[in-house]
Amino acid sequence: MKFAPLPANCARAVFISILVLFAHLSCGRDEGPSVSGTRIAVSIYPVGDIARTIAGGRMRIFCAVPRGANPHTFEPLPSVAKSLQNSRLFIGLHPEFDGWVEKYLKEGTKISYLLNRGYRGNPHIWLSIEGGRGIARHIAGRLSTLDPDGARIYRENLSSFEKQLTELDARIRNMFRGLPDRKLIQWHPSWDLFASEYGLEIVDTIEKGHGREPTLGEFNRLVQAARERKVGVIVIDLKVQSKAATALARESGAALLRLDAIGDRDDPAANSYIPLMENNARLLARALSEGRSAR
Numbered sequence: 001m002k003f004a005p006l007p008a009n010c011a012r013a014v015f016i017s018i019l020v021l022f023a024h025l026s027c028g029r030d031e032g033p034s035v036s037g038t039r040i041a042v043s044i045y046p047v048g049d050i051a052r053t054i055a056g057g058r059m060r061i062f063c064a065v066p067r068g069a070n071p072h073t074f075e076p077l078p079s080v081a082k083s084l085q086n087s088r089l090f091i092g093l094h095p096e097f098d099g100w101v102e103k104y105l106k107e108g109t110k111i112s113y114l115l116n117r118g119y120r121g122n123p124h125i126w127l128s129i130e131g132g133r134g135i136a137r138h139i140a141g142r143l144s145t146l147d148p149d150g151a152r153i154y155r156e157n158l159s160s161f162e163k164q165l166t167e168l169d170a171r172i173r174n175m176f177r178g179l180p181d182r183k184l185i186q187w188h189p190s191w192d193l194f195a196s197e198y199g200l201e202i203v204d205t206i207e208k209g210h211g212r213e214p215t216l217g218e219f220n221r222l223v224q225a226a227r228e229r230k231v232g233v234i235v236i237d238l239k240v241q242s243k244a245a246t247a248l249a250r251e252s253g254a255a256l257l258r259l260d261a262i263g264d265r266d267d268p269a270a271n272s273y274i275p276l277m278e279n280n281a282r283l284l285a286r287a288l289s290e291g292r293s294a295r
Contacts, residue, residue, distance in 0.1 A: 039059070042090070112142050130193075179288050181232055186205050235284065
């Protein structure tokens with residue numbers, strides 16, 4: 001997967017529909033001291049963690065959106081606005097998603113979006129190991145441009161991180177190897193890229209990107225598809241409450257599996273990118289192997 005340059009112009013509805021996923025970010029404060037004292041602002045926790053890994057303590061990484069806030073409409077407190085104004089670089093997801101940050105940045109602050117205008121694909125790039133690799137390369141390039149003296153360090157940290165991703169990819173492939181049943185239904189189109197990488201089949205998606213639960217007719221079609229295809233697992237985000245997903249699990253007999261799309265700095269299983277992705281893969285592989293008995 002190539003990320004330079006990354007495209008854009010995604011429909012606003014796509015981004016509004018994923019806002020709930022970002023409402024649990026454990027950010028909103030600096031990530032400790034740095035060698036250079038330079039502050040880099042990011043929007044979401046997984047990108048922030050990758051940025052910390054590449055920066056290696058040379059930069060101060062600041063996540064703009066605190067836990068529980070809506071990153072699309074978030075109005076920062078004065079302390080957050082001050083940190084944004086003191087940032088040398090902002091790395092966001094997409095102008096339509098977290099472009100509001102720009103009005104809090106002082107003139108001359110560098111701005112870099114992982115998904116640029118014209119992008120029409122799935123925005124959940126961090127939920128793909130190759131996507132994580134692309135994010136890391138993008139960040140390493142931006143940091144090297146901002147801080148040429150640290151370019152060697154960023155390259156070395158990138159190399160180390162990519163090696164870890166390669167090892168993680170091998171472990172995940174081993175988890176899914178030999179699974180006879182690879183079918184699932186997801187609540188939101190979060191896991192499309194992940195499923196594509198590991199040969200999983202997403203039979204259908206409950207909430208297709210417009211921020212609403214399915215109609216009665218759509219729900220009945222989901223139940224029919226789940227029964228006919230013998231879907232054993234329905235994947236929903238860790239913090240999401242969805243009556244439709246719960247009812248679909250009940251009506252189809254499938255297991256309702258909660259995966260963490262965002263991560264949490266206070267959870268050892270999700271406080272950095274690699275354990276977050278590995279734990280999600282492990283939970284999903286186990287649920288698929290157990291099928292309907294996982295319920």
